[in-house]
Amino acid sequence: MGLAVFYDGKTARRRVVSLVVTTASLDLYEDGETIASWPCNQVRQHPAAPGVLRLGPENPNSLARLDVTDAGDQAEVFRNCLFLTTGARKESTGRIVFWSLAATASLIVSAYVLVPILAEKAAPLVPVSVEKQIGAAVDKQIQFILGEKTCNAPAGAAALAKLSSRLSSVSPSKIAPEIQVISSKIPNAIALPGGRIYLFKGLLDKADNVDAIAGVLAHEIGHVRHRDSLRRLMQTSGTSFLLGLLFGDVTGSGAIILATRMMMDGAYSRDAERQADENAIAAMLALGRSPRPMGLLLSEIDKGENGPIPSMLSSHPLTTERLETFSKRTPTKEGEPLLSNEEWTALKGICEVKEP
Amino acid sequence: MTAAAAPERPSTPLSYSGNDDDFLRMLFKGSLLLIPTFGFYRFWLITKIRQHLWAGTQIEGESLEYTGTAKEILIGFLIALAILVPIYIVYFAISIVLGEKTPFANIPLFGILYVLARFGAYRARRYQVSRTIFRGIRFWMTGSGWGYAFRAILCDIPVLLTLGLAYPWTAAFLERYKMRHTYFGSLQGDFAGTGSALFQRVWWLWLLGVTGAAVLGLTIWGVTHLDPKDQAGMIFLITLFAILCVSFLSAAFLAVRSRWLIEGIRFADVALSSNLRKRNMVWLYVKAMFWFLTVALVFLAASVIFAMTKMLGLSGAQAGFGWASFVAIVISIIGYLTFVITLGIVHRYFLTRGLWALVTGSIAAANLDALEQVVAAGGPSGSLGEGLADALDFGGGL
């Protein structure tokens, strides 16, 4: 039996009490009178200064506290009160790790499984006007990243407009495609949400006839028709937003940057790619031209490049199967050339600005 | 005014008696657990740190007690996410729809976050205060987070317009708001510090700061006209010097302000005094800076060595490229995490625990007898503020 300090949780009055520890209860006496008796199995420990054992009742709303400093009493309490650390205060590290991992796993699953499904369902619901505005925002980012100028030498621009209108006539789209050549050396072509298509000068340089370029553009128009860019943008921003949460980026500012970057390097789904290929083949056949040159151009890029693989090819390398699809379909009746030789030369020179 | 305890009043020093080794052990273990839990363990670590600091703080031999739980602040964090994420998404959608017509499109978002930050700061204080138990009685707070945010934002205008000169008065105003809404059981708090008293103690720091900024500006202007070859070295020296000056000034300011804040606290007749020295605070900051720099240099050296071995390794074995780059990425990620966690340890050891111990050890309380009459009142507040503070990443250190 020793002395301890007791606070009843109702007043701040400090009371020095005698503590008697039995196997059943902690009994507190003040001036010989019992003032409290706590059943041992309902006593809980609270954090206190070094050397002090602070006890309280099981009920978390009660702030009654008993500070035991006597080493003998402390030992008695430890011997008799077996549930000192039971309850809310006891949280095993293993459980915390487990639930953190579970939360992380569910975030990752949502990011990679749920978000694509949602994007697939939600993309057709977005009004065209909104898609155009999204496209304008992405366009600004892309131009900033590329840092390249769009090319519009007058004769070349006229040829491009002619090619574009011929392709549009056989491949009608709710969102009008708007094709521009950009002065980048990478052989690539990308479609943005809202219908803008960037044909990179590097690809134009590699092509030796207009049919190859027309095929590539018809492929990109296919992406525009099916709103693949919007879908991919929604998917990548959703995914990177969720993954950003994991690293503590609540604002999602990182996600937006990442998503626009993905517009350039990321891949469409295999189905989207096949659909776009089908669109290209159908358009070329309707114009009475062979889709084969496009296949050849792609295979040439595939072989020749050892830098970063352009997005046209990153989703699925040009398999022999894909090349065959382009080659085996031939038009029943040959149509007139899409551009005259002069127009084709002008298109290839669209980035050449005449020195005044 | 800010009269400290009169000599005839009995004055009791506070003491900090937390065990350093225990704290470090807990800090290292908790910081390591941040890795496998993807940072979620921070709620438990913060709670444990608070429990340790509160329990180590003794007033007349009685230690404070922190009754908050990690689950509460985790829930607060989730609620904060549920509020913030829709705001970000709506904001993102609006900015896309408005498009290029709004060159200052970011301003409304910053405005919202600014208000939320002030709101969260007050509510976080409410949470922490209402989880503090002393002598079996709860501290608690009333007052509205929005009311405080409104006042705090109004106060920022004169502070900005006077380049900070108005700060002492706005600080006194806001502190009065906080303390008058703070209770120990049935006993209402008050704040007796005045703006002019703080101003008299900090005006020279302000003058030093403004002069320093002007000199720094002039020097930078001068350096831009220098030979590009000499620029790099000069810029390094200027940056180092600026960091040292800012650390010194902020440590000195923090010391003066803390002392002023503590000495203004009243609970009826109970008054606090503090003998916090500027040099002790500066010394604490010097130690913290030294460790921050050491950690940064060690990791810089390690990453340079790593980059060099990676280059050598890759040119040697092109065949194993896939594996080599995978291993390199994993090592980089682990290295980066270790770096961030080590910085966190330094921060929590010096600027959380060290600061707490320094300030607590400087305090003496007068007229503690007045506490005998206090009866229990008030209840615990919600943890949304803590969650906002964590999600917006302000004051999340403690």
Ligand SMILES: [Zn+2]
């Ligand atoms: Zn494609």
